[in-house]
Amino acid sequence: MAITFDTDKQRLDRDMVYRYLSGESYWARGLPRDIFERSLDGALCIGGYDEHGRQVAFARVISDYATFAYLGDVFVLDSVRDQGTGKALMAFIQAHPQLQNLRRFMLATADAHGLYAQFGFAALSAPERIMEKVEPDIYRRLAAESKPA
Template sequence: MSIEFDSDKQRLDRDMVYRYLSGESYWARGLPRDIFERSLDGALCIGGYDQHGRQVAFARVISDYATFAYLGDVFVLDSVRGQGVGKALMAHIDAHPQLQNLRRFMLATADAHGLYAQYGFAALSAPERIMERVEPDIYQRLARERGQP
């Protein structure tokens, strides 16, 4: 399958990406639209487009473009899964000129370890040195505070 990737935020199908992240993903379910929009503003966003110009893939990289990057919100639509789109997306990210020679590039995944391992990602080398603060129900709490279902 022929896919074109670029990081033009104006080209993104923001409604589709938002629907997927807030409604279908396991990691951002319930994501409020305003937080979604801010997340795009502060990141390198990569869209994948089929031969008809329809967006079929997405990834977001948060980085200082010198020492560190975090890869998140990666998805490929069900309609094109199993056709190499995820691998093509990762190859594009791996070769992106702004993401070269980083000391640390991180991500979190529940189910795609095999894919990411092909691009050099591995379990934490020193997990005792990494800390995190996680609020897994933050979007649901925000919705309640805002009076939304």
């Protein structure tokens, strides 16, 4: 199966991507639609499409396009998983002209270390220098706050 990739945000199947991220992913479950839409606006979005033009893969990169990038929201639908789609998506991202010569390219994953290692990603070289602020229940809190009393 031939998968093609591009960064045309107009081509994205936003409903499918939103359903996957908010309902199936472990990292963005419960993601509010308005936050999802803003996340696309502020990122380089990559869609992967099968020979019928159906979107089967997605990723987004947040970057200054000079020194730093963060790869997030990467997924491949089950229908094309284990067929090299993830590797092809990563190859497309790494070859993208706006993402060349970055000093740091980061990501977070719970289950795809083997895939990303093939593309040069590794555990933090100096974890004592990296800090984070994590709010894992933010979407649940926002949903509770938006419900009428």
